[in-house]
Amino acid sequence: MKFQLNLATAPQANNRPFLAGAALAGTLGLLALALLSHAAYVSWHASRELREDIGRWETQIQTDRRDQQELDAYFKTQAAAQVLNRSTFLNSLIDERSFPWTKIFMDLEQALPPGVRIVSISPRLENGRAEVTLEVGALTDDGKIQFLEAIEKSKVFSGMVVKDERRVDQLGAPDKIVLNLSVWYTTI
Numbered sequence: 001m002k003f004q005l006n007l008a009t010a011p012q013a014n015n016r017p018f019l020a021g022a023a024l025a026g027t028l029g030l031l032a033l034a035l036l037s038h039a040a041y042v043s044w045h046a047s048r049e050l051r052e053d054i055g056r057w058e059t060q061i062q063t064d065r066r067d068q069q070e071l072d073a074y075f076k077t078q079a080a081a082q083v084l085n086r087s088t089f090l091n092s093l094i095d096e097r098s099f100p101w102t103k104i105f106m107d108l109e110q111a112l113p114p115g116v117r118i119v120s121i122s123p124r125l126e127n128g129r130a131e132v133t134l135e136v137g138a139l140t141d142d143g144k145i146q147f148l149e150a151i152e153k154s155k156v157f158s159g160m161v162v163k164d165e166r167r168v169d170q171l172g173a174p175d176k177i178v179l180n181l182s183v184w185y186t187t188i
Helices: 016-075 078-098 101-111 141-153
Strands: 116-126 129-138 157-167 177-185
Touching (some): 016 078, 116 141, 141 157
Antiparallel strands (some): 116 129
């Protein structure tokens, strides 16, 4: 029969559970480190293309800003201003040519009562409609009122605004009343 006797002053401690737990925790820590490192690398690799795209777009934005500044500087020059003025003038001529003069005169003829005449007409095209400024001469107040009522009832004229009315007291003047008005003209 064998007896085991411990002759030490303190009993020997059993460290196996601590070492096993520490080894398990270390292994789990290394595994978590490996997984997180892999996830960080994959994320960095995936966002690399986005960073390259962002860099390319920022470079393009800087280039476009520089080009915009050059164009702004060019359009502020005297030569560019002359070209813009000339093109505005030519566009106004084209707009005048495309204005339906015959149609507006036919529509005005239907609205003119006896004793009322158009002294001057000035169209300005805007968004497919024309704002027409008229100077109208009338012999009597009744003729003036009949003309204004005819314009208001018309389907092609709208938004009439009387800007000025004056009486002419000169002998031999063709009109006793002169109206300045603006009206929107649309062709149907």
